């Protein structure tokens with residue numbers, strides 16, 4: 628009799644992940660031999676110099692980019708076996724992503740941008756919930772503004788509201804306080820960690836901000852596309 632192995636309890640599991648981009652002779656090895664497991668409910672800060680591959684690793688772990696080698700499993704789904712449409716469905720409502728370059732839709736107001744994930748999920752009260760989420764990031768007075776009418780920090784907060792609004796179990800955020808002053812950054816951190824504490828939301832945050840890294844329970848250092856340290860936060 629064979630005994631079934633227990634299900635993989637990791638929420639995120641990356642095995643020997645590599646990523647190379649571009650064509651020879653300018654082909655660049657961006658990620659090399661990444662092995663990483665993140666359990667549900669963890670808070671992880673990813674640190675590393677500019678160009679070390681942080682945003683690329685986040686793209687691969689969140690299914691926005693396919694690795695050149697290795698496997699990525701999230702919530703038991705093999706992301707490397709899914710096509711773009713299936714990945715979009717897998718992310719919907721479960722994974723919130725704040726990209727470094729916000730990627731707001733320019734023809735939509737702040738409110739409409741934040742409502743998008745809820746509308747895709749067919750929620751009836753999308754706009755009311757989007758308004759609540761915008762107020763939570765301090766933008767209750769800017770709901771009708773288009774991205775071009777918002778400051779960089781305001782656009783960043785719209786992107787954060789959009790990532791949080793559907794209450795995903797997993798949030799990826801690329802330098803979420805990078806464009807914010809100290810007080811606004813602290814308020815955004817409070818919001819992320821409130822969700823983490825209240826709902827067990829798993830946080831995976833890229834940051835150069837020591838205050839944000841210190842609030843995460845685990846810190847991973849990336850250098851030249853490799854994990855060089857993986858430690859409990861000091």
Ligand SMILES: Nc1ncnc2c1ncn2[C@@H]1O[C@H](COP(=O)(O)OP(=O)(O)OP(=O)(O)O)[C@@H](O)[C@H]1O
Nearest residue numbers: 648649655657675676677678679680681682683684
């Ligand atoms: N499409 C691409 N083609 C070739 N090289 C790329 C491409 N995208 C990124 N790179 C290179 O991959 C490396 C890692 O980029 P990445 O954006 O992941 O770095 P990062 O650690 O997030 O840096 P930063 O802190 O500046 O945001 C960089 O050297 C970058 O130039």
Ligand SMILES: [Mg+2]
Nearest residue numbers: 681682727801
């Ligand atoms: Mg980056």
